[in-house]
Amino acid sequence: MTTAASVTSHTRIVEAHPIDKVLRADRFPHILCPACGIGSIIHCYVQAITESGIPLNQHVCVSGIGCSGRAAGYINVDSYHTTHGRAVPFALGIAVYRPDLRVTVISGDGDLTSIGGNHLIHAARRNVNLTIICINNFNYGMTGGQAGPTTPLSAKSSTTPFGSWERPFNLPHLAHAVGASFVARWTVLHIRQLKEAVLRGMHKQGFAFIEVLSPCPTGFGRPNDIGEGLEEMRRYRRRCQVDDHAYLPDIDIDLTNDDSPIVVGNFVDVERPPFHPALGEPAAATPKPDPDRAAARTQSRESSSNGQ
Amino acid sequence: MASKVPMTNGVTQVRIAGFGGQGVILTGMLLGKAASLYDGKEAVFTQSYGPEARGGASSADVVISSEPVDDPLVTNPDILVALFQEAYVRFRPLLREGGMLIVDDELVHADAGETGMHAIPATRMAEALGRRIVANVVVFGYLVGMSGVISRDAAIKAIESTVKPKTYQLNLDAFSAGYERARGDRAS
Amino acid sequence: MGADTKVAGSPRLMVGEHFMLGDHACAEGALAAGLDFFAGYPITPSTEICERLAHRLPQVGGRFVQMEDELGSIAAILGASAAGARSLTATSGPGFSLMMENIGLAVMMEIPCVIVDVMRGSPSTGLPTLVGQGDVFQARWGSHGDYSIVAFSPSSPQECFDLTIRAFNVADQLRIPVFLLMDETIGHMTERVVIPPADQIPRTPRKRPGHAPGEKLFLPFKADGDLIPPMAHAGEGYNVHFTGLTHDERGYPALNAQAHEELVMRLSRKVSAHASEVTLVEEVYLEDAEVVVVTFGCTARSARRAVNLARQRGIKAGLLRAITLWPFPEEHVRRLSESGRVKRFVVPEINLGQVCREVERLTSLPVDRINRAGGAMISPQSIMEVIAA
Numbered sequence: 009m010t011t012a013a014s015v016t017s018h019t020r021i022v023e024a025h026p027i028d029k030v031l032r033a034d035r036f037p038h039i040l041c042p043a044c045g046i047g048s049i050i051h052c053y054v055q056a057i058t059e060s061g062i063p064l065n066q067h068v069c070v071s072g073i074g075c076s077g078r079a080a081g082y083i084n085v086d087s088y089h090t091t092h093g094r095a096v097p098f099a100l101g102i103a104v105y106r107p108d109l110r111v112t113v114i115s116g117d118g119d120l121t122s123i124g125g126n127h128l129i130h131a132a133r134r135n136v137n138l139t140i141i142c143i144n145n146f147n148y149g150m151t152g153g154q155a156g157p158t159t160p161l162s163a164k165s166s167t168t169p170f171g172s173w174e175r176p177f178n179l180p181h182l183a184h185a186v187g188a189s190f191v192a193r194w195t196v197l198h199i200r201q202l203k204e205a206v207l208r209g210m211h212k213q214g215f216a217f218i219e220v221l222s223p224c225p226t227g228f229g230r231p232n233d234i235g236e237g238l239e240e241m242r243r244y245r246r247r248c249q250v251d252d253h254a255y256l257p258d259i260d261i262d263l264t265n266d267d268s269p270i271v272v273g274n275f276v277d278v279e280r281p282p283f284h285p286a287l288g289e290p291a292a293a294t295p296k297p298d299p300d301r302a303a304a305r306t307q308s309r310e311s312s313s314n315g316q
Numbered sequence: 317m318a319s320k321v322p323m324t325n326g327v328t329q330v331r332i333a334g335f336g337g338q339g340v341i342l343t344g345m346l347l348g349k350a351a352s353l354y355d356g357k358e359a360v361f362t363q364s365y366g367p368e369a370r371g372g373a374s375s376a377d378v379v380i381s382s383e384p385v386d387d388p389l390v391t392n393p394d395i396l397v398a399l400f401q402e403a404y405v406r407f408r409p410l411l412r413e414g415g416m417l418i419v420d421d422e423l424v425h426a427d428a429g430e431t432g433m434h435a436i437p438a439t440r441m442a443e444a445l446g447r448r449i450v451a452n453v454v455v456f457g458y459l460v461g462m463s464g465v466i467s468r469d470a471a472i473k474a475i476e477s478t479v480k481p482k483t484y485q486l487n488l489d490a491f492s493a494g495y496e497r498a499r500g501d502r503a504s
Numbered sequence: 505m506g507a508d509t510k511v512a513g514s515p516r517l518m519v520g521e522h523f524m525l526g527d528h529a530c531a532e533g534a535l536a537a538g539l540d541f542f543a544g545y546p547i548t549p550s551t552e553i554c555e556r557l558a559h560r561l562p563q564v565g566g567r568f569v570q571m572e573d574e575l576g577s578i579a580a581i582l583g584a585s586a587a588g589a590r591s592l593t594a595t596s597g598p599g600f601s602l603m604m605e606n607i608g609l610a611v612m613m614e615i616p617c618v619i620v621d622v623m624r625g626s627p628s629t630g631l632p633t634l635v636g637q638g639d640v641f642q643a644r645w646g647s648h649g650d651y652s653i654v655a656f657s658p659s660s661p662q663e664c665f666d667l668t669i670r671a672f673n674v675a676d677q678l679r680i681p682v683f684l685l686m687d688e689t690i691g692h693m694t695e696r697v698v699i700p701p702a703d704q705i706p707r708t709p710r711k712r713p714g715h716a717p718g719e720k721l722f723l724p725f726k727a728d729g730d731l732i733p734p735m736a737h738a739g740e741g742y743n744v745h746f747t748g749l750t751h752d753e754r755g756y757p758a759l760n761a762q763a764h765e766e767l768v769m770r771l772s773r774k775v776s777a778h779a780s781e782v783t784l785v786e787e788v789y790l791e792d793a794e795v796v797v798v799t800f801g802c803t804a805r806s807a808r809r810a811v812n813l814a815r816q817r818g819i820k821a822g823l824l825r826a827i828t829l830w831p832f833p834e835e836h837v838r839r840l841s842e843s844g845r846v847k848r849f850v851v852p853e854i855n856l857g858q859v860c861r862e863v864e865r866l867t868s869l870p871v872d873r874i875n876r877a878g879g880a881m882i883s884p885q886s887i888m889e890v891i892a893a
Contacts, residue, residue: 032745035756065717065741070583081745081757086738088586089747089757090579091609097543097576101583101591102738104567105541109587109739127579130572285567345694349523352696361523361694386809387884388693474523 030054030064032084039078043237045196045222049143050079052199053114056206057085060110068111070099072124075150075224076116076143093123096131096138103137104285110210111137117144117219118156121177125157129186132215134283139209139216142179145224146263153227160263164231179219181256184276189214191276193259195221195244198272205274214282221261221270232263248272321464322394322416326381328465329390332455333375333407334399339452343397344376346456346474347466351380353477354470360388373402380465395463397455398424399438416463420455434462434501441493450490457494462502468495511556516564517702524697526690527552529661530594530620532697533668535560536705540589543569543580545599548632549688550622553594574599578606582615586746588737590672594620597639598629600646607681608647611771613746614725614733616675616710618668620684622691623801625878635688636878637801637854643683644830650768652775654782655683655830657800661695667827673708674782678774679732685829687854689802689881710735717741725767726753731774775831784827785836789815793822795891796840797850798863800826803882807852810887821891822846832862841867848872850890852882 031054040046057067064085071080073092080087090098095113103111113120120128120142131138147165148154155165155172158179162171183191190212192205202220209216223229223240234240247266252273259271322328330347334340341363348361357380364375377390392412397419398404404424411417419426421435436458442451453475460471471491479487511518516535524532531553534542542557544550554570561568567584571577574595581591595603600621610617625631626638643655654674656667668684675682711734713722724744727733733753736742745755750767752758786804788811790796795814799807804825814821824840826833840846849867851860852874860873872890876882 032756034754064743066739068587068738081747084743086740086743087745088583088613088738089745089749090582091605091748094575094579094606094609097571097579098583098586100569100576101541101543101580101585101589102587103583104569104580105584105589106587106739126572127576130576285569286562287565287567345523348694352523353521359523359695362689362692385695386805386812387881388689388805389881389883391883 027051027054027058030057030084032082035082038082040075041226043223043225044075045145045220045224045237046076046079046143048196048199049114049141049202049220049222050082052203053079053112053141053206054083055203056210059203060207060210062110062210066109068099068102068109070095070102070111070113072115072119074116074119074148076114076145077119079114093119093127095119096124096127096140099138100131100136104283107137107284110139112139112141112206112210114141114143116149117142117146117158117179118148121179121182122157129182132183132186132188132217135187135189135214135280136283137213137215139206139212140218141206142217142219143222144179144219145222145228147224147228149224149227153224153231160261162264163228165228166231176261178257178260179217180259180275183217183219184256187215187280188217188276189278189280189282190216190218190274192217192274193219193221193272195248195270195272196223197241197244197248201272208274208277212277214280244270322412322414324392324394324412326383327385328380328395329393329412330378330380330395330397330459330465331375331390331393331407331410332378332397332399332459333373333403334452335372335403336374338374338399339449340374340376340399342478343452343456343459344378346453346471346478347459348378348380349478350466350470350474351378354473355466357382357466358385360385362388373406375403375407395459395465397459399455400424418455418459418462420451434458434498436494436497438494441497442490445486445489445493447486450487453487453490454494457491457496458498459494460491461495461498511560513563514560517699517705519699519701522697522699523694524661525552525694526658526661526664526686526692527622528556529664529697530668530684530686530691531556531560532699533665534592534618534672535564535566536665536699537669537672538590538707539566539592539672541567541569541581541584541591542593543571543577543584543591544593544595545571545574545577547574547596547599549624549691550594550596550620550686552691553620553622557592574602575605578603578610578617578619581617582606582610582613585615585617586613586738590676592618592620594622596622596624596632597626597636600639600642604642604646607653608649608651609748610681611647611651611653612748614679614735614771615746616679617681618671618675618684619681620668620686623685623687631879633688634879635802635854635881637687637803638856638858638878639685640829640853640855640858643685650772652772653680653683653830654678654775654828655685656784656827657685657829658690658827659801659804659825660690661693661697663827664690665697665699669705673706676710677708677732678778679710679735680775683830685801687801712736713742717743723753724755725751727770727774731770731777779831780835782828783831783833783835785833786823786825786827787836788823788825789820790822790824790840792820792845794820794845794847795850796822796824796846796848797852797887797891798824798826798837798859799852800829800859803852803854806882806884807887809884810891813884813888814891817892819892826859829859834862834866837863837866841869850874850887852887852890854878854882
């Protein structure tokens with residue numbers, strides 16, 4: 009990022025970048041492939057940290073395993089690179105014991121929704137005060153492009169050489185169904201929207217789930233003839249439709265069909281009591297049925313019927 | 317009748333056997349607690365946790381001694397309290413020769429040849445006190461009064477420190493009813 | 505379970521004499537040690553620990569979370585501990601198996617925590633309500649790779665209380681996971697437990713950074729001479745990085761043989777270097793014993809009785825009880841083995857032969873195994889027969 013003052017007639021070399029203090033500069037160069045989307049997402053997270061108004065010392069980053077899981081290692085806050093799938097319960101421990109801290113989990117689709125799927129749904133159900141940035145690159149990238157629970161139908165990977173025959177998760181729908189207070193989906197093209205979503209997550213009292221579609225030219229692009237990373241980005245740009253009121257059961261991603269939209273947006277933002285284990289007093293009464301859910305359903309039915 | 321505390325090599329093994337809901341676990345707890353905390357003795361209390369512990373049969377084992385109790389297992393009880401027929405049938409053969417047998421005679425029909433058995437209609441006595449639920453404490457009182465394995469004072473302290481304050485008097489009455497009956501039986 | 509339910513409104517430390525279930529005594533020991541955070545998944549026969557803490561911990565300012573499974577339970581206590589909490593989980597065999605993954609993470613990240621395993625008949629679902637002692641090796645070797653931990657084995661409810669406190673202190677001192685290897689018999693046994701006043705409860709603090717955050721670069725994995733690095737917690741401003749990958753002193757991944765050698769050796773040596781401080785044994789009649797029973801947990805109670813019976817018969821029997829199971833009390837066994845007086849060891853255990861292998865590797869004397877698959881205690885008589893044989 010450059011500052012406004014840098015618009016000058018000559019190139020100026022600066023000693024320090026404004027976000028340097030939020031990055032572990034001593035860890036660079038990073039391990040990510042050219043055209044990988046994870047760097048942009050780290051940038052959005054770092055930007056959100058600096059704009060959050062929450063002191064750096066109160067941010068904690070937790071991740072699991074995989075390329076996305078390495079994100080924690082590049083961010084200069086207290087950061088924990090845990091085991092495969094366990095980032096969410098590890099983060100829960102921090103968030104429950106230190107409710108004053110702002111804990112963000114950055115990890116991949118396989119880590120969070122396959123091996124960590126049970127933890128994810130229960131943390132959302134409890135409405136634990138966590139922001140989850142789920143980087144979805146449709147495969148296990150670090151280990152060479154195996155299929156996962158987000159791999160699209162018919163997509164090829166090293167473990168689905170004839171194309172995947174499993175139906176993938178529709179992650180925003182899943183997160184909403186299991187009780188997340190804030191649910192969004194963006195792509196690495198939506199830098200500003202993504203940063204805003206992360207900021208909203210940080211300020212949300214409760215479980216915020218943000219899916220970010222991210223190109224993985226090495227693991228996913230190559231076997232699926234998407235060519236270079238830029239091409240996957242172009243597909244996002246061509247097909248993305250912003251619809252905050254989308255009917256979530258309908259927003260599966262169909263990568264095989266170039267005509268089908270990829271619906272993005274901030275889909276859910278509701279207030280629910282966040283998870284605070286009792287301190288001696290009885291737990292709060294059962295939350296009322298969620299009026300938002302019914303409303304969203306009606307609304308999105310209308311919008312989807314309008315759109316088709 | 318029995319004037320000496322039933323024991324073997326200085327150790328008294330007690331098994332209290334009934335079915336779920338009769339409060340045998342509480343009875344065992346009270347006995348062990350009284351011995352251990354209020355009577356200067358050593359005691360270990362265990363209960364059956366096997367699959368049989370669910371729903372049906374329930375038994376509480378207490379081992380009491382003046383020395384530390386290494387072995388918590390009740391193998392051949394010196395005192396057997398049987399509060400339903402199956403408990404009697406199952407555990408009577410294990411009772412040590414010369415050991416003390418206590419039954420609720422309205423729930424257990426002893427063999428014709430059974431001699432020296434102590435019978436107490438604990439459930440009916442508890443009903444007379446207004447609460448059938450304290451039958452186990454009537455039994456506890458009877459067990460203490462009949463065996464002398466722990467002192468009356470210790471037993472009452474155990475009740476006081478265990479039951480809810482509002483039920484203390486009821487439990488004390490139940491204990492006393494059982495205890496006095498045992499004294500009467502012993503005198504006769 | 506256990507009818508002593510008058511705990512509502514009790515202070516953190518229930519000073520005094522109690523007639524208490526072993527599982528409850530463990531929970532009370534954790535509270536006495538300053539437990540801040542418990543995460544667990546109920547499983548027989550450890551459930552009473554979970555239930556007791558569900559009741560007690562929130563009333564004294566701690567946090568109790570019932571997790572979705574044991575994978576989550578141990579991850580959560582590591583997170584809380586990384587943020588400074590004294591953290592506990594409790595489980596039994598099937599859950600213990602699931603926890604193995606993050607036990608390795610605790611070792612690698614050097615995050616202190618206490619894990620209670622109330623052993624039941626196993627393998628698999630086995631005998632949920634009946635005793636077993638088959639997790640001794642799993643506690644030592646269960647997670648993948650080479651590492652060292654400390655495990656204590658109580659033989660009474662009182663020791664459940666005392667050793668839980670000690671487990672927290674050792675965990676914090678050495679920055680390791682510490683196990684309390686209880687068994688169903690001890691967990692489900694009710695006996696007198698004395699809870700001493702606060703000034704008699706020792707507390708070993710974690711070693712903490714020697715300088716304020718920002719003063720200079722903090723190296724979270726740079727160990728001192730005692731091989732233990734100081735620990736900074738989440739939210740303190742040291743900007744630490746912890747990873748389960750092999751890492752350098754800064755905490756950054758260092759994926760090469762040399763860094764791995766250094767780290768893994770230190771993690772292992774930091775336990776062995778402090779082994780004598782954490783090794784606890786009970787010795788009975790060892791001064792003139794010719795037959796020594798090496799034992800632990802509930803089996804030690806039968807063994808003690810058996811040794812007394814043998815003495816009554818004029819047999820010079822003695823007992824070495826491993827209160828600390830890991831590191832195994834090697835020196836004690838070696839000393840006995842080399843005494844010239846001891847002729848034989850007897851190792852009874854409710855498994856098919858675990859502790860006996862430790863004894864066998866430490867002595868050339870005969871080692872008589874007494875093994876049961878599980879479901880019941882080994883009787884004093886059967887131990888006595890082998891002593892007398």
